[in-house]
Amino acid sequence: xxxxxxxxxxxxxxxxxxxxxxxxxxxxxxxxxxxxxxxxxxxxxxxxxxxxxxxxxxx
Amino acid sequence: xxxxxxxxxxxxxxxxxxxxxxxxxxxxxxxxxxxxxxxxxxxxxxxxxxxxxxxxxxxxxxxxxxxxxxxxxxxxxxxxxxxxxxxxxxxxxxxxxxxxxxxxxxxxxxxxxxxxxxxxxxxxxxxxxxxxxxxxxxxxxxxxxxxxxxxxxxxxxxxxxxxxxxxxxxxxxxxxxxxxxxxxxxxxxxxxxxxxxxxxxxxxxxxxxxxxxxxxxxxxxx
Amino acid sequence: xxxxxxxxxxxxxxxxxxxxxxxxxxxxxxxxxxxxxxxxxxxxxxxxxxxxxxxxxxxxxxxxxxxxxxxxxxxxxxxxxxxxxxxxxxxxxxxxxxxxxxxxxxxxxxxxxxxxxxxxxxxxxxxxxxxxxxxxxxxxxxxxxxxxxxxxxxxxxxxxxxxxxxxxxxxxxxxxxxxxxxxxxxxxxxxxxxxxxxxxxxxxxxxxxxxxxxxxxxxxxxxxxxxxxxxxxxxxxxxxxxxx
Numbered sequence: 184x185x186x187x188x189x190x191x192x193x194x195x196x197x198x199x200x201x202x203x204x205x206x207x208x209x210x211x212x213x214x215x216x217x218x219x220x221x222x223x224x225x226x227x228x229x230x231x232x233x234x235x236x237x238x239x240x241x242x
Numbered sequence: 243x244x245x246x247x248x249x250x251x252x253x254x255x256x257x258x259x260x261x262x263x264x265x266x267x268x269x270x271x272x273x274x275x276x277x278x279x280x281x282x283x284x285x286x287x288x289x290x291x292x293x294x295x296x297x298x299x300x301x302x303x304x305x306x307x308x309x310x311x312x313x314x315x316x317x318x319x320x321x322x323x324x325x326x327x328x329x330x331x332x333x334x335x336x337x338x339x340x341x342x343x344x345x346x347x348x349x350x351x352x353x354x355x356x357x358x359x360x361x362x363x364x365x366x367x368x369x370x371x372x373x374x375x376x377x378x379x380x381x382x383x384x385x386x387x388x389x390x391x392x393x394x395x396x397x398x399x400x401x402x403x404x405x406x407x408x409x410x411x412x413x414x415x416x417x418x419x420x421x422x423x424x425x426x427x428x429x430x431x432x433x434x435x436x437x438x439x440x441x442x443x444x445x446x447x448x449x450x451x452x453x454x455x456x457x458x459x460x461x462x463x464x
Numbered sequence: 465x466x467x468x469x470x471x472x473x474x475x476x477x478x479x480x481x482x483x484x485x486x487x488x489x490x491x492x493x494x495x496x497x498x499x500x501x502x503x504x505x506x507x508x509x510x511x512x513x514x515x516x517x518x519x520x521x522x523x524x525x526x527x528x529x530x531x532x533x534x535x536x537x538x539x540x541x542x543x544x545x546x547x548x549x550x551x552x553x554x555x556x557x558x559x560x561x562x563x564x565x566x567x568x569x570x571x572x573x574x575x576x577x578x579x580x581x582x583x584x585x586x587x588x589x590x591x592x593x594x595x596x597x598x599x600x601x602x603x604x605x606x607x608x609x610x611x612x613x614x615x616x617x618x619x620x621x622x623x624x625x626x627x628x629x630x631x632x633x634x635x636x637x638x639x640x641x642x643x644x645x646x647x648x649x650x651x652x653x654x655x656x657x658x659x660x661x662x663x664x665x666x667x668x669x670x671x672x673x674x675x676x677x678x679x680x681x682x683x684x685x686x687x688x689x690x691x692x693x694x695x696x697x698x699x700x701x702x703x704x705x706x707x708x
Binding site for chain 3: 184185186187188189190192193195196197199200203204206207208210211212214215218219221222225228230231
Binding site for chain 2: 573582583584585586587591594595598601602605638641642
């Protein structure tokens with residue numbers, strides 16, 4: 184596929200687009216992992232949301 | 243870790259946090275550079291010619307932004323009292339705070355300059371010259387601003403008064419900053435002449451600023 | 465299952481968790497088709513192969529406005545209906561919209577460079593997108609500045625709606641401004657005449673980018689819900705520690 188005399192610009196533009204999309208995907212995945220980690224840490228320490236507490240814990 | 247280093251790191255951490263002002267400064271710089279063409283028209287040749295001036299004005303205004311919180315925020319949460327009564331000389335702590343402010347506010351402006359130079363149709367030499375003069379001159383803006391911050395620390399509407407007090411003092415920095423940039427682009431004077439004066443201004447303000455700020459704070463805030 | 469069930473974050477997490485893999489797959493397939501189409505697309509009569517940049521520039525432009533529209537509807541949800549997921553939807557969309565607007569700007573600049581000789585001209589269209597980008601940055605800054613999530617959501621909602629109202633005005637003004645100073649010869653960054661051999665790849669890539677947004681947005685909303693739960697739990701923990 185001949186991209187002509189300005190091939191560098193075309194490739195550059197696509198590279199930038201790929202980079203931005205990849206960064207967005209990375210952000211979503213890393214954030215997801217972090218939040219899941221924090222939630223499981225808190226749960227391990229016994230801190231739960233009201234709807235998740237077992238009935239016996241309430242006097 | 244010495245007390246000064248601790249203060250430096252603390253200030254830097256606060257600056258990059260929510261409401262800290264580090265990235266807001268760059269955003270403001272970008273905004274100023276963007277709105278000027280709306281006022282003067284998109285003539286690329288004209289923009290290239292006054293580009294250094296636009297960048298310098300934008301950097302100057304953006305530097306002013308975070309200055310009124312520099313000491314006032316410490317005053318509000320009580321840490322200023324701790325700083326005042328500490329062993330470390332007040333002049334040095336003031337210098338450390340100014341340095342932290344420059345690292346988090348001034349330096350990002352310098353880093354943003356190449357991108358903004360693109361918007362203003364500046365060629366690489368021009369952009370490099372402006373970035374270099376900003377790197378040399380923005381510390382002066384911070385150290386001079388430090389004095390204003392100390393003067394207005396206890397005032398509620400300190401921000402505008404600070405700008406009114408500080409801007410006249412920054413005029414020499416502005417003059418030699420733009421002059422050096424233009425010298426690198428079109429001449430006829432050599433770049434070195436205004437640039438060394440700019441550096442001298444920065445060095446001088448690095449000494450005078452903290453001393454004056456410390457003296458002001460010692461006068462008492464109330 | 466009535467639509468109102470979606471208002472419950474837990475329910476939303478369950479449902480979105482089931483949809484997400486399918487959405488992701490659909491996005492990938494759409495992009496695969498799109499890239500294949502782009503490779504096969506013919507060159508432009510005037511611009512040559514650089515017209516291929518259009519296939520990633522124009523969809524980004526579409527999305528930059530669509531995402532602001534999404535944020536605006538979410539803003540209405542926050543202010544008018546107090547819908548619990550509206551805040552989450554608005555906050556999750558902002559970074560994605562900003563990134564795609566940036567992509568539009570950069571690809572537009574690179575597309576224009578061979579034609580204009582510089583990386584930037586202050587032409588009406590690109591300048592409007594630059595202003596939109598700055599508005600996105602403002603929204604992002606406001607989200608970060610206000611600590612309390614509900615207050616932040618209301619503040620950003622107002623800003624978003626004011627921005628939405630202003631966008632047509634800004635666009636009009638910028639276009640008018642750029643005609644005042646008509647440079648001698650500016651090749652418009654227009655899409656070439658829309659023959660189907662060019663329109664089809666554009667539409668496929670457009671679809672791919674829209675699917676990408678929906679996928680990313682859904683995933684980001686899930687993250688935001690989790691983040692709020694973490695915050696609530698940490699506050700509860702702090703309360704418990706101080707003996708409340």
